[in-house]
Amino acid sequence: MAVRIFTLERRKMTIQTFEKEALKKKAVLFRKEILQVTNAAGSGHPGGSLSAVEILIALYDYKMNHKPDDPQWEDRDRLIISKGHVTPVTYVTLANYGYFPKEELKGFRKFDSILQGHVHRKVPGVEFNTGSLGHGLSVVNGIALGAKLQKKSFRSYCVMGDGEIQEGSVWEAAMSAAHFKLDNVCAIVDYNKVQENGPTNEIKNLEPLAEKWRSFGWHAIEVIGHNFDQLIAALDQIDTIKDKPCVIIAHTIKGKGISFMEGERGWHGKAPNDEQLAEALKELE
Numbered sequence: 515m516a517v518r519i520f521t522l523e524r525r526k527m528t529i530q531t532f533e534k535e536a537l538k539k540k541a542v543l544f545r546k547e548i549l550q551v552t553n554a555a556g557s558g559h560p561g562g563s564l565s566a567v568e569i570l571i572a573l574y575d576y577k578m579n580h581k582p583d584d585p586q587w588e589d590r591d592r593l594i595i596s597k598g599h600v601t602p603v604t605y606v607t608l609a610n611y612g613y614f615p616k617e618e619l620k621g622f623r624k625f626d627s628i629l630q631g632h633v634h635r636k637v638p639g640v641e642f643n644t645g646s647l648g649h650g651l652s653v654v655n656g657i658a659l660g661a662k663l664q665k666k667s668f669r670s671y672c673v674m675g676d677g678e679i680q681e682g683s684v685w686e687a688a689m690s691a692a693h694f695k696l697d698n699v700c701a702i703v704d705y706n707k708v709q710e711n712g713p714t715n716e717i718k719n720l721e722p723l724a725e726k727w728r729s730f731g732w733h734a735i736e737v738i739g740h741n742f743d744q745l746i747a748a749l750d751q752i753d754t755i756k757d758k759p760c761v762i763i764a765h766t767i768k769g770k771g772i773s774f775m776e777g778e779r780g781w782h783g784k785a786p787n788d789e790q791l792a793e794a795l796k797e798l799e
Contacts, residue, residue: 534742537575541567542798544610545771547619548602549794552785555623558631561781562675563603565706565739565766570607572745573671582612585638591668592641592657596650597675597704598632599783605629605637613639648681650674651701655687658696669752672701677709680718685730691759692731699759700752701732704739706768710782727761739764772797 544567552558574580578591595604602622609616614637621627628636632645642653654672661668678684691699705723707714714720727734733755737744745764752760768782769775772794786794 537568537571537742540571540575540610542771544571544603544606546795546798547606547610549772549786549791551606551619551622552602553788553791554620556785557623557783558602558785559599559783560602560785561708561768561775561778561783562597562704562706563600563606564770564772564775565768566597566600566603566673566704567770568740568742568745569673569702569704569764569766570603572742572749574607574611576746577749578671579668580611580639582608582639585613589666589668592654592670594642594644594650594654594657594670594672595633595640596644596653596672597647597678598644598650600675601629601631601633604633604640608637608639611639613637647675647678648683651684651687651691654699654701655691655694655696658691658699659694661698662694662696667698669698669700672699674701674703675709676703676705676707676714676720677717679703679720680714688727688730688732688759695757696759697756700749701759701761703761703763704766705763706766706770708768708777708779708782710779712779724763727763731758733758733760734763735760736763736765739766740770 545564548560548563552560573593580590581587605619605622608614609619618629622629623631633640634643644650650672654670658670709717711717724734724736735748735751737748748762767776769778775781
């Protein structure tokens, strides 16, 4: 079987030539499958998965160098899903890019399946076990520092939740990345502004968020996280930044695409029933 390779040639593509309409169609498909797998399991985290769809598509389809048929390829870019509970979007993404058969999605959260509720390394394409929030950025720092010591050119990415960055360990890692001038690190904050217990900024105010990152020595970029033009432009911009890490603050909507889920904390960790699934799929048509 031919090896599918997503490599440096993708970086040469401009926003104008890239197939953005195909990406938008893919985002609709991913949202449908996120809803279907959580419905079939009767559990899962649809809200934060739906908000991160375009982020993961932009990474896997446009930016990252990776080989689905060789997940341990030495020169691959690394992605740590620090908000590790968003397995619906993670597994749907990996399946659609060929890391494992899509048929396995039917086993999501079932006892005998590898596709469990938090991401883990038994799943092809998953780099590190996560779920305990606040740890992913430190892992990315270690990978990135190792790459520099070995003179490797791959980049390390970390997708974090906005509630997650209330954790002090995140800011310790932020200081470390700046101190070691890890310009091969890119953090992406899925800033959907709703965590499990309510609006993020009512629980612990994050603003001014971009300025916080900049004060820690990072290059910060703010985008609309459902806009492929802005995501792609930000991902291209990080290649131009030297001697400091980059963070993309992606303003998103929890439950994006489903009217009765958008911005609602109740859909943080609740699966749609059959009636709600049918209504949601109709909205996505």
